Amino acid sequence: MKLMVNGSVREFEVEPDTPLLWVLREQLGMTGTKFGCGIAACGACTVHLDGFPTRSCAIQVQDIDETQEIVTIEGLSPDRSHPIQQAWVELDVPQCGYCQSGQIMAAAALLAETPEPTDEDIVNAMTNICRCGTYNRIKAGIKRAAELS
Template identity: 65%
Template structure:
């Protein structure tokens, strides 16, 4: 049994110590917004915040967590899509299939907490999650929008014309 603080609520989770946090969150806490993609910390679909740092929960055994550690999942970043990242994602229709987007949003919110106005290079370095639909261009633009960086957003803008 592990005591985990998930989205501000301390829960008793009947997890073995070796169980990756991802499966404790999905199968035992019942929060399915955090996704399974690869199981080896490559794709980032399972990204959550632990004490404000973005981490890949598929590769963190529950035993490595302390009861005081604050875990935040996609369900916990705002009650009503009011986080600036969610708003920017909605504004640009960033998701396609959407499966990786929980992780992308967790990576973006963690980035903006540390670096409120990231450069393109900082976005490149921080946003390493895989998206197979290929929403990368809109993710870059949306991060700039969420950061209030109009010039960055314009230079990254999805550019299309109809002739």
């Protein structure tokens, strides 16, 4: 099978009903995308699929065409320079950090769609779970990233 991940076509052998998350992590060795729940409830596995934030634990690779662009946390920027990443460092957003790949991908998708999001836009878009409770810094980070963009 083939998938377009972070700009490259990647080829692998796997059962076609395997979730994208596990292909990324196991077949492609890209562990930045995290396993949290397996039922699209927590968002730790969020990637971009043609620009849309997508919970990769709940989409099977057979349902993705190789022309569709998948972007993972590893491909968001080559050097942590995406405004979301800059803002995250500036505000020390992460605590344990486990959910942050997903949070950052969700936030980056929001910012691409809505360059100057309101509080309401942010709350509606950011449904990922963080057990450390970094929500308020995430909110501030998105606003800071909007300024940096």
